Amino acid sequence: MQNETVNLLPSQIFFGFALVAFIALVIFEKIKPYRRFTDKIVKESFLTNTTAFLFNNIILTALRATSLFFVAQQFSSHGLLSGLGNNPLKWIITFLLYDLAIYVWHVVSHKYVFLWRFHKVHHSDKSFNTSTGFRFHVFDLFLEIIYKCLFVVLIGVEANLVLAIESIQLFFIFFHHSNISFENEKKVSDFIITPYLHRTHHSTLRSEHDSNYGIVLAFWDKLFGTRKELVPENIGLDIVVAENFLQLFVLAFITERHIKKVLNIIPKGRKS
DSSP: OHHHHHHHHHHHHHHHHHHHHHHHHHHHHHHSBSSOOOHHHHHHHHHHHHHHIIIIIHHHHHHHHHHHHHHHHHHTTTSTTGGGOSSHHHHHHHHHHHHHHHHHHHHHHHHSHHHHHHHHHHHTOSSOSGGGGGOOOHHHHHHHHHHHHHHHHHHTOOHHHHHHHHHHHHHHHHHHHSSBOOTTHHHHTTTBOOHHHHHHHTBSSHHHHSSOOOSSBSHHHHHHTOOOOOOOSOBSOSOOSSOOHHHHHHHTTSOHHHHHHHHOOOOOSSOO
16 A cells, blocks of 8 residues: 555656646736737647647656656666765756756657657647647657656666656746746746747747757757757648647558548648
8 A cells, every 4th residue: 555655646746746837837828928829729729738638648647757756766776877876966967867868859759750750749739838738649758758767777866856857847848838928038048948949949840840959958959059049930830720639649640641631631841
């Protein structure tokens, strides 16, 4: 019984934090939206993204928090950083490596066709709001969980530190998808990923959305030359005409020549 309580605790904390962060940012973007989308687009976006949350995140976010927590419990004493002990230096190094690892995963999700098939579901949102942080294909999340588990084993991360970093990254996923702007945002963008930077990443144009891959720190995009600062004319992929969650799920498994026939989607841009 005690083990069950320990295993449930990470997912409970993770869901609680997610709910508070999501509600706070939704309220903020309602009060002071950066960009005005039509009511139809916003309603479709929230409905589809919330459905994705119910289908994906209730299953896989719980799995992600719990599985990473469990893996960290088992292997934290065997990784590359295990010899540093549990101290602030290790926390900082672990956070930096974790953030870099997710940056790398994000880059390869754009560069490799197999991974892009799933990740493009996230980019298909024609709106840009906090709920876009929910819009992921189930296999995109599943593959990311496997990648993170391997990373945790490699470097040796304490379970509580994993939970803390995952919570920070979750907040930033909601934050940089939120339809908001704030004073000195461009200056803040020199240090962390903001909505100002991440809007470019959701541009319709491939030349624009293949940029700004960072999750928390803006440093990695500067270091690897993937940073772009501009205001995208359009958001999304311009391929979804009538969107719902089922269509988005199927989208990952079909080629462009079948898209129009099966889902009434017009193929433009990147090949599937």
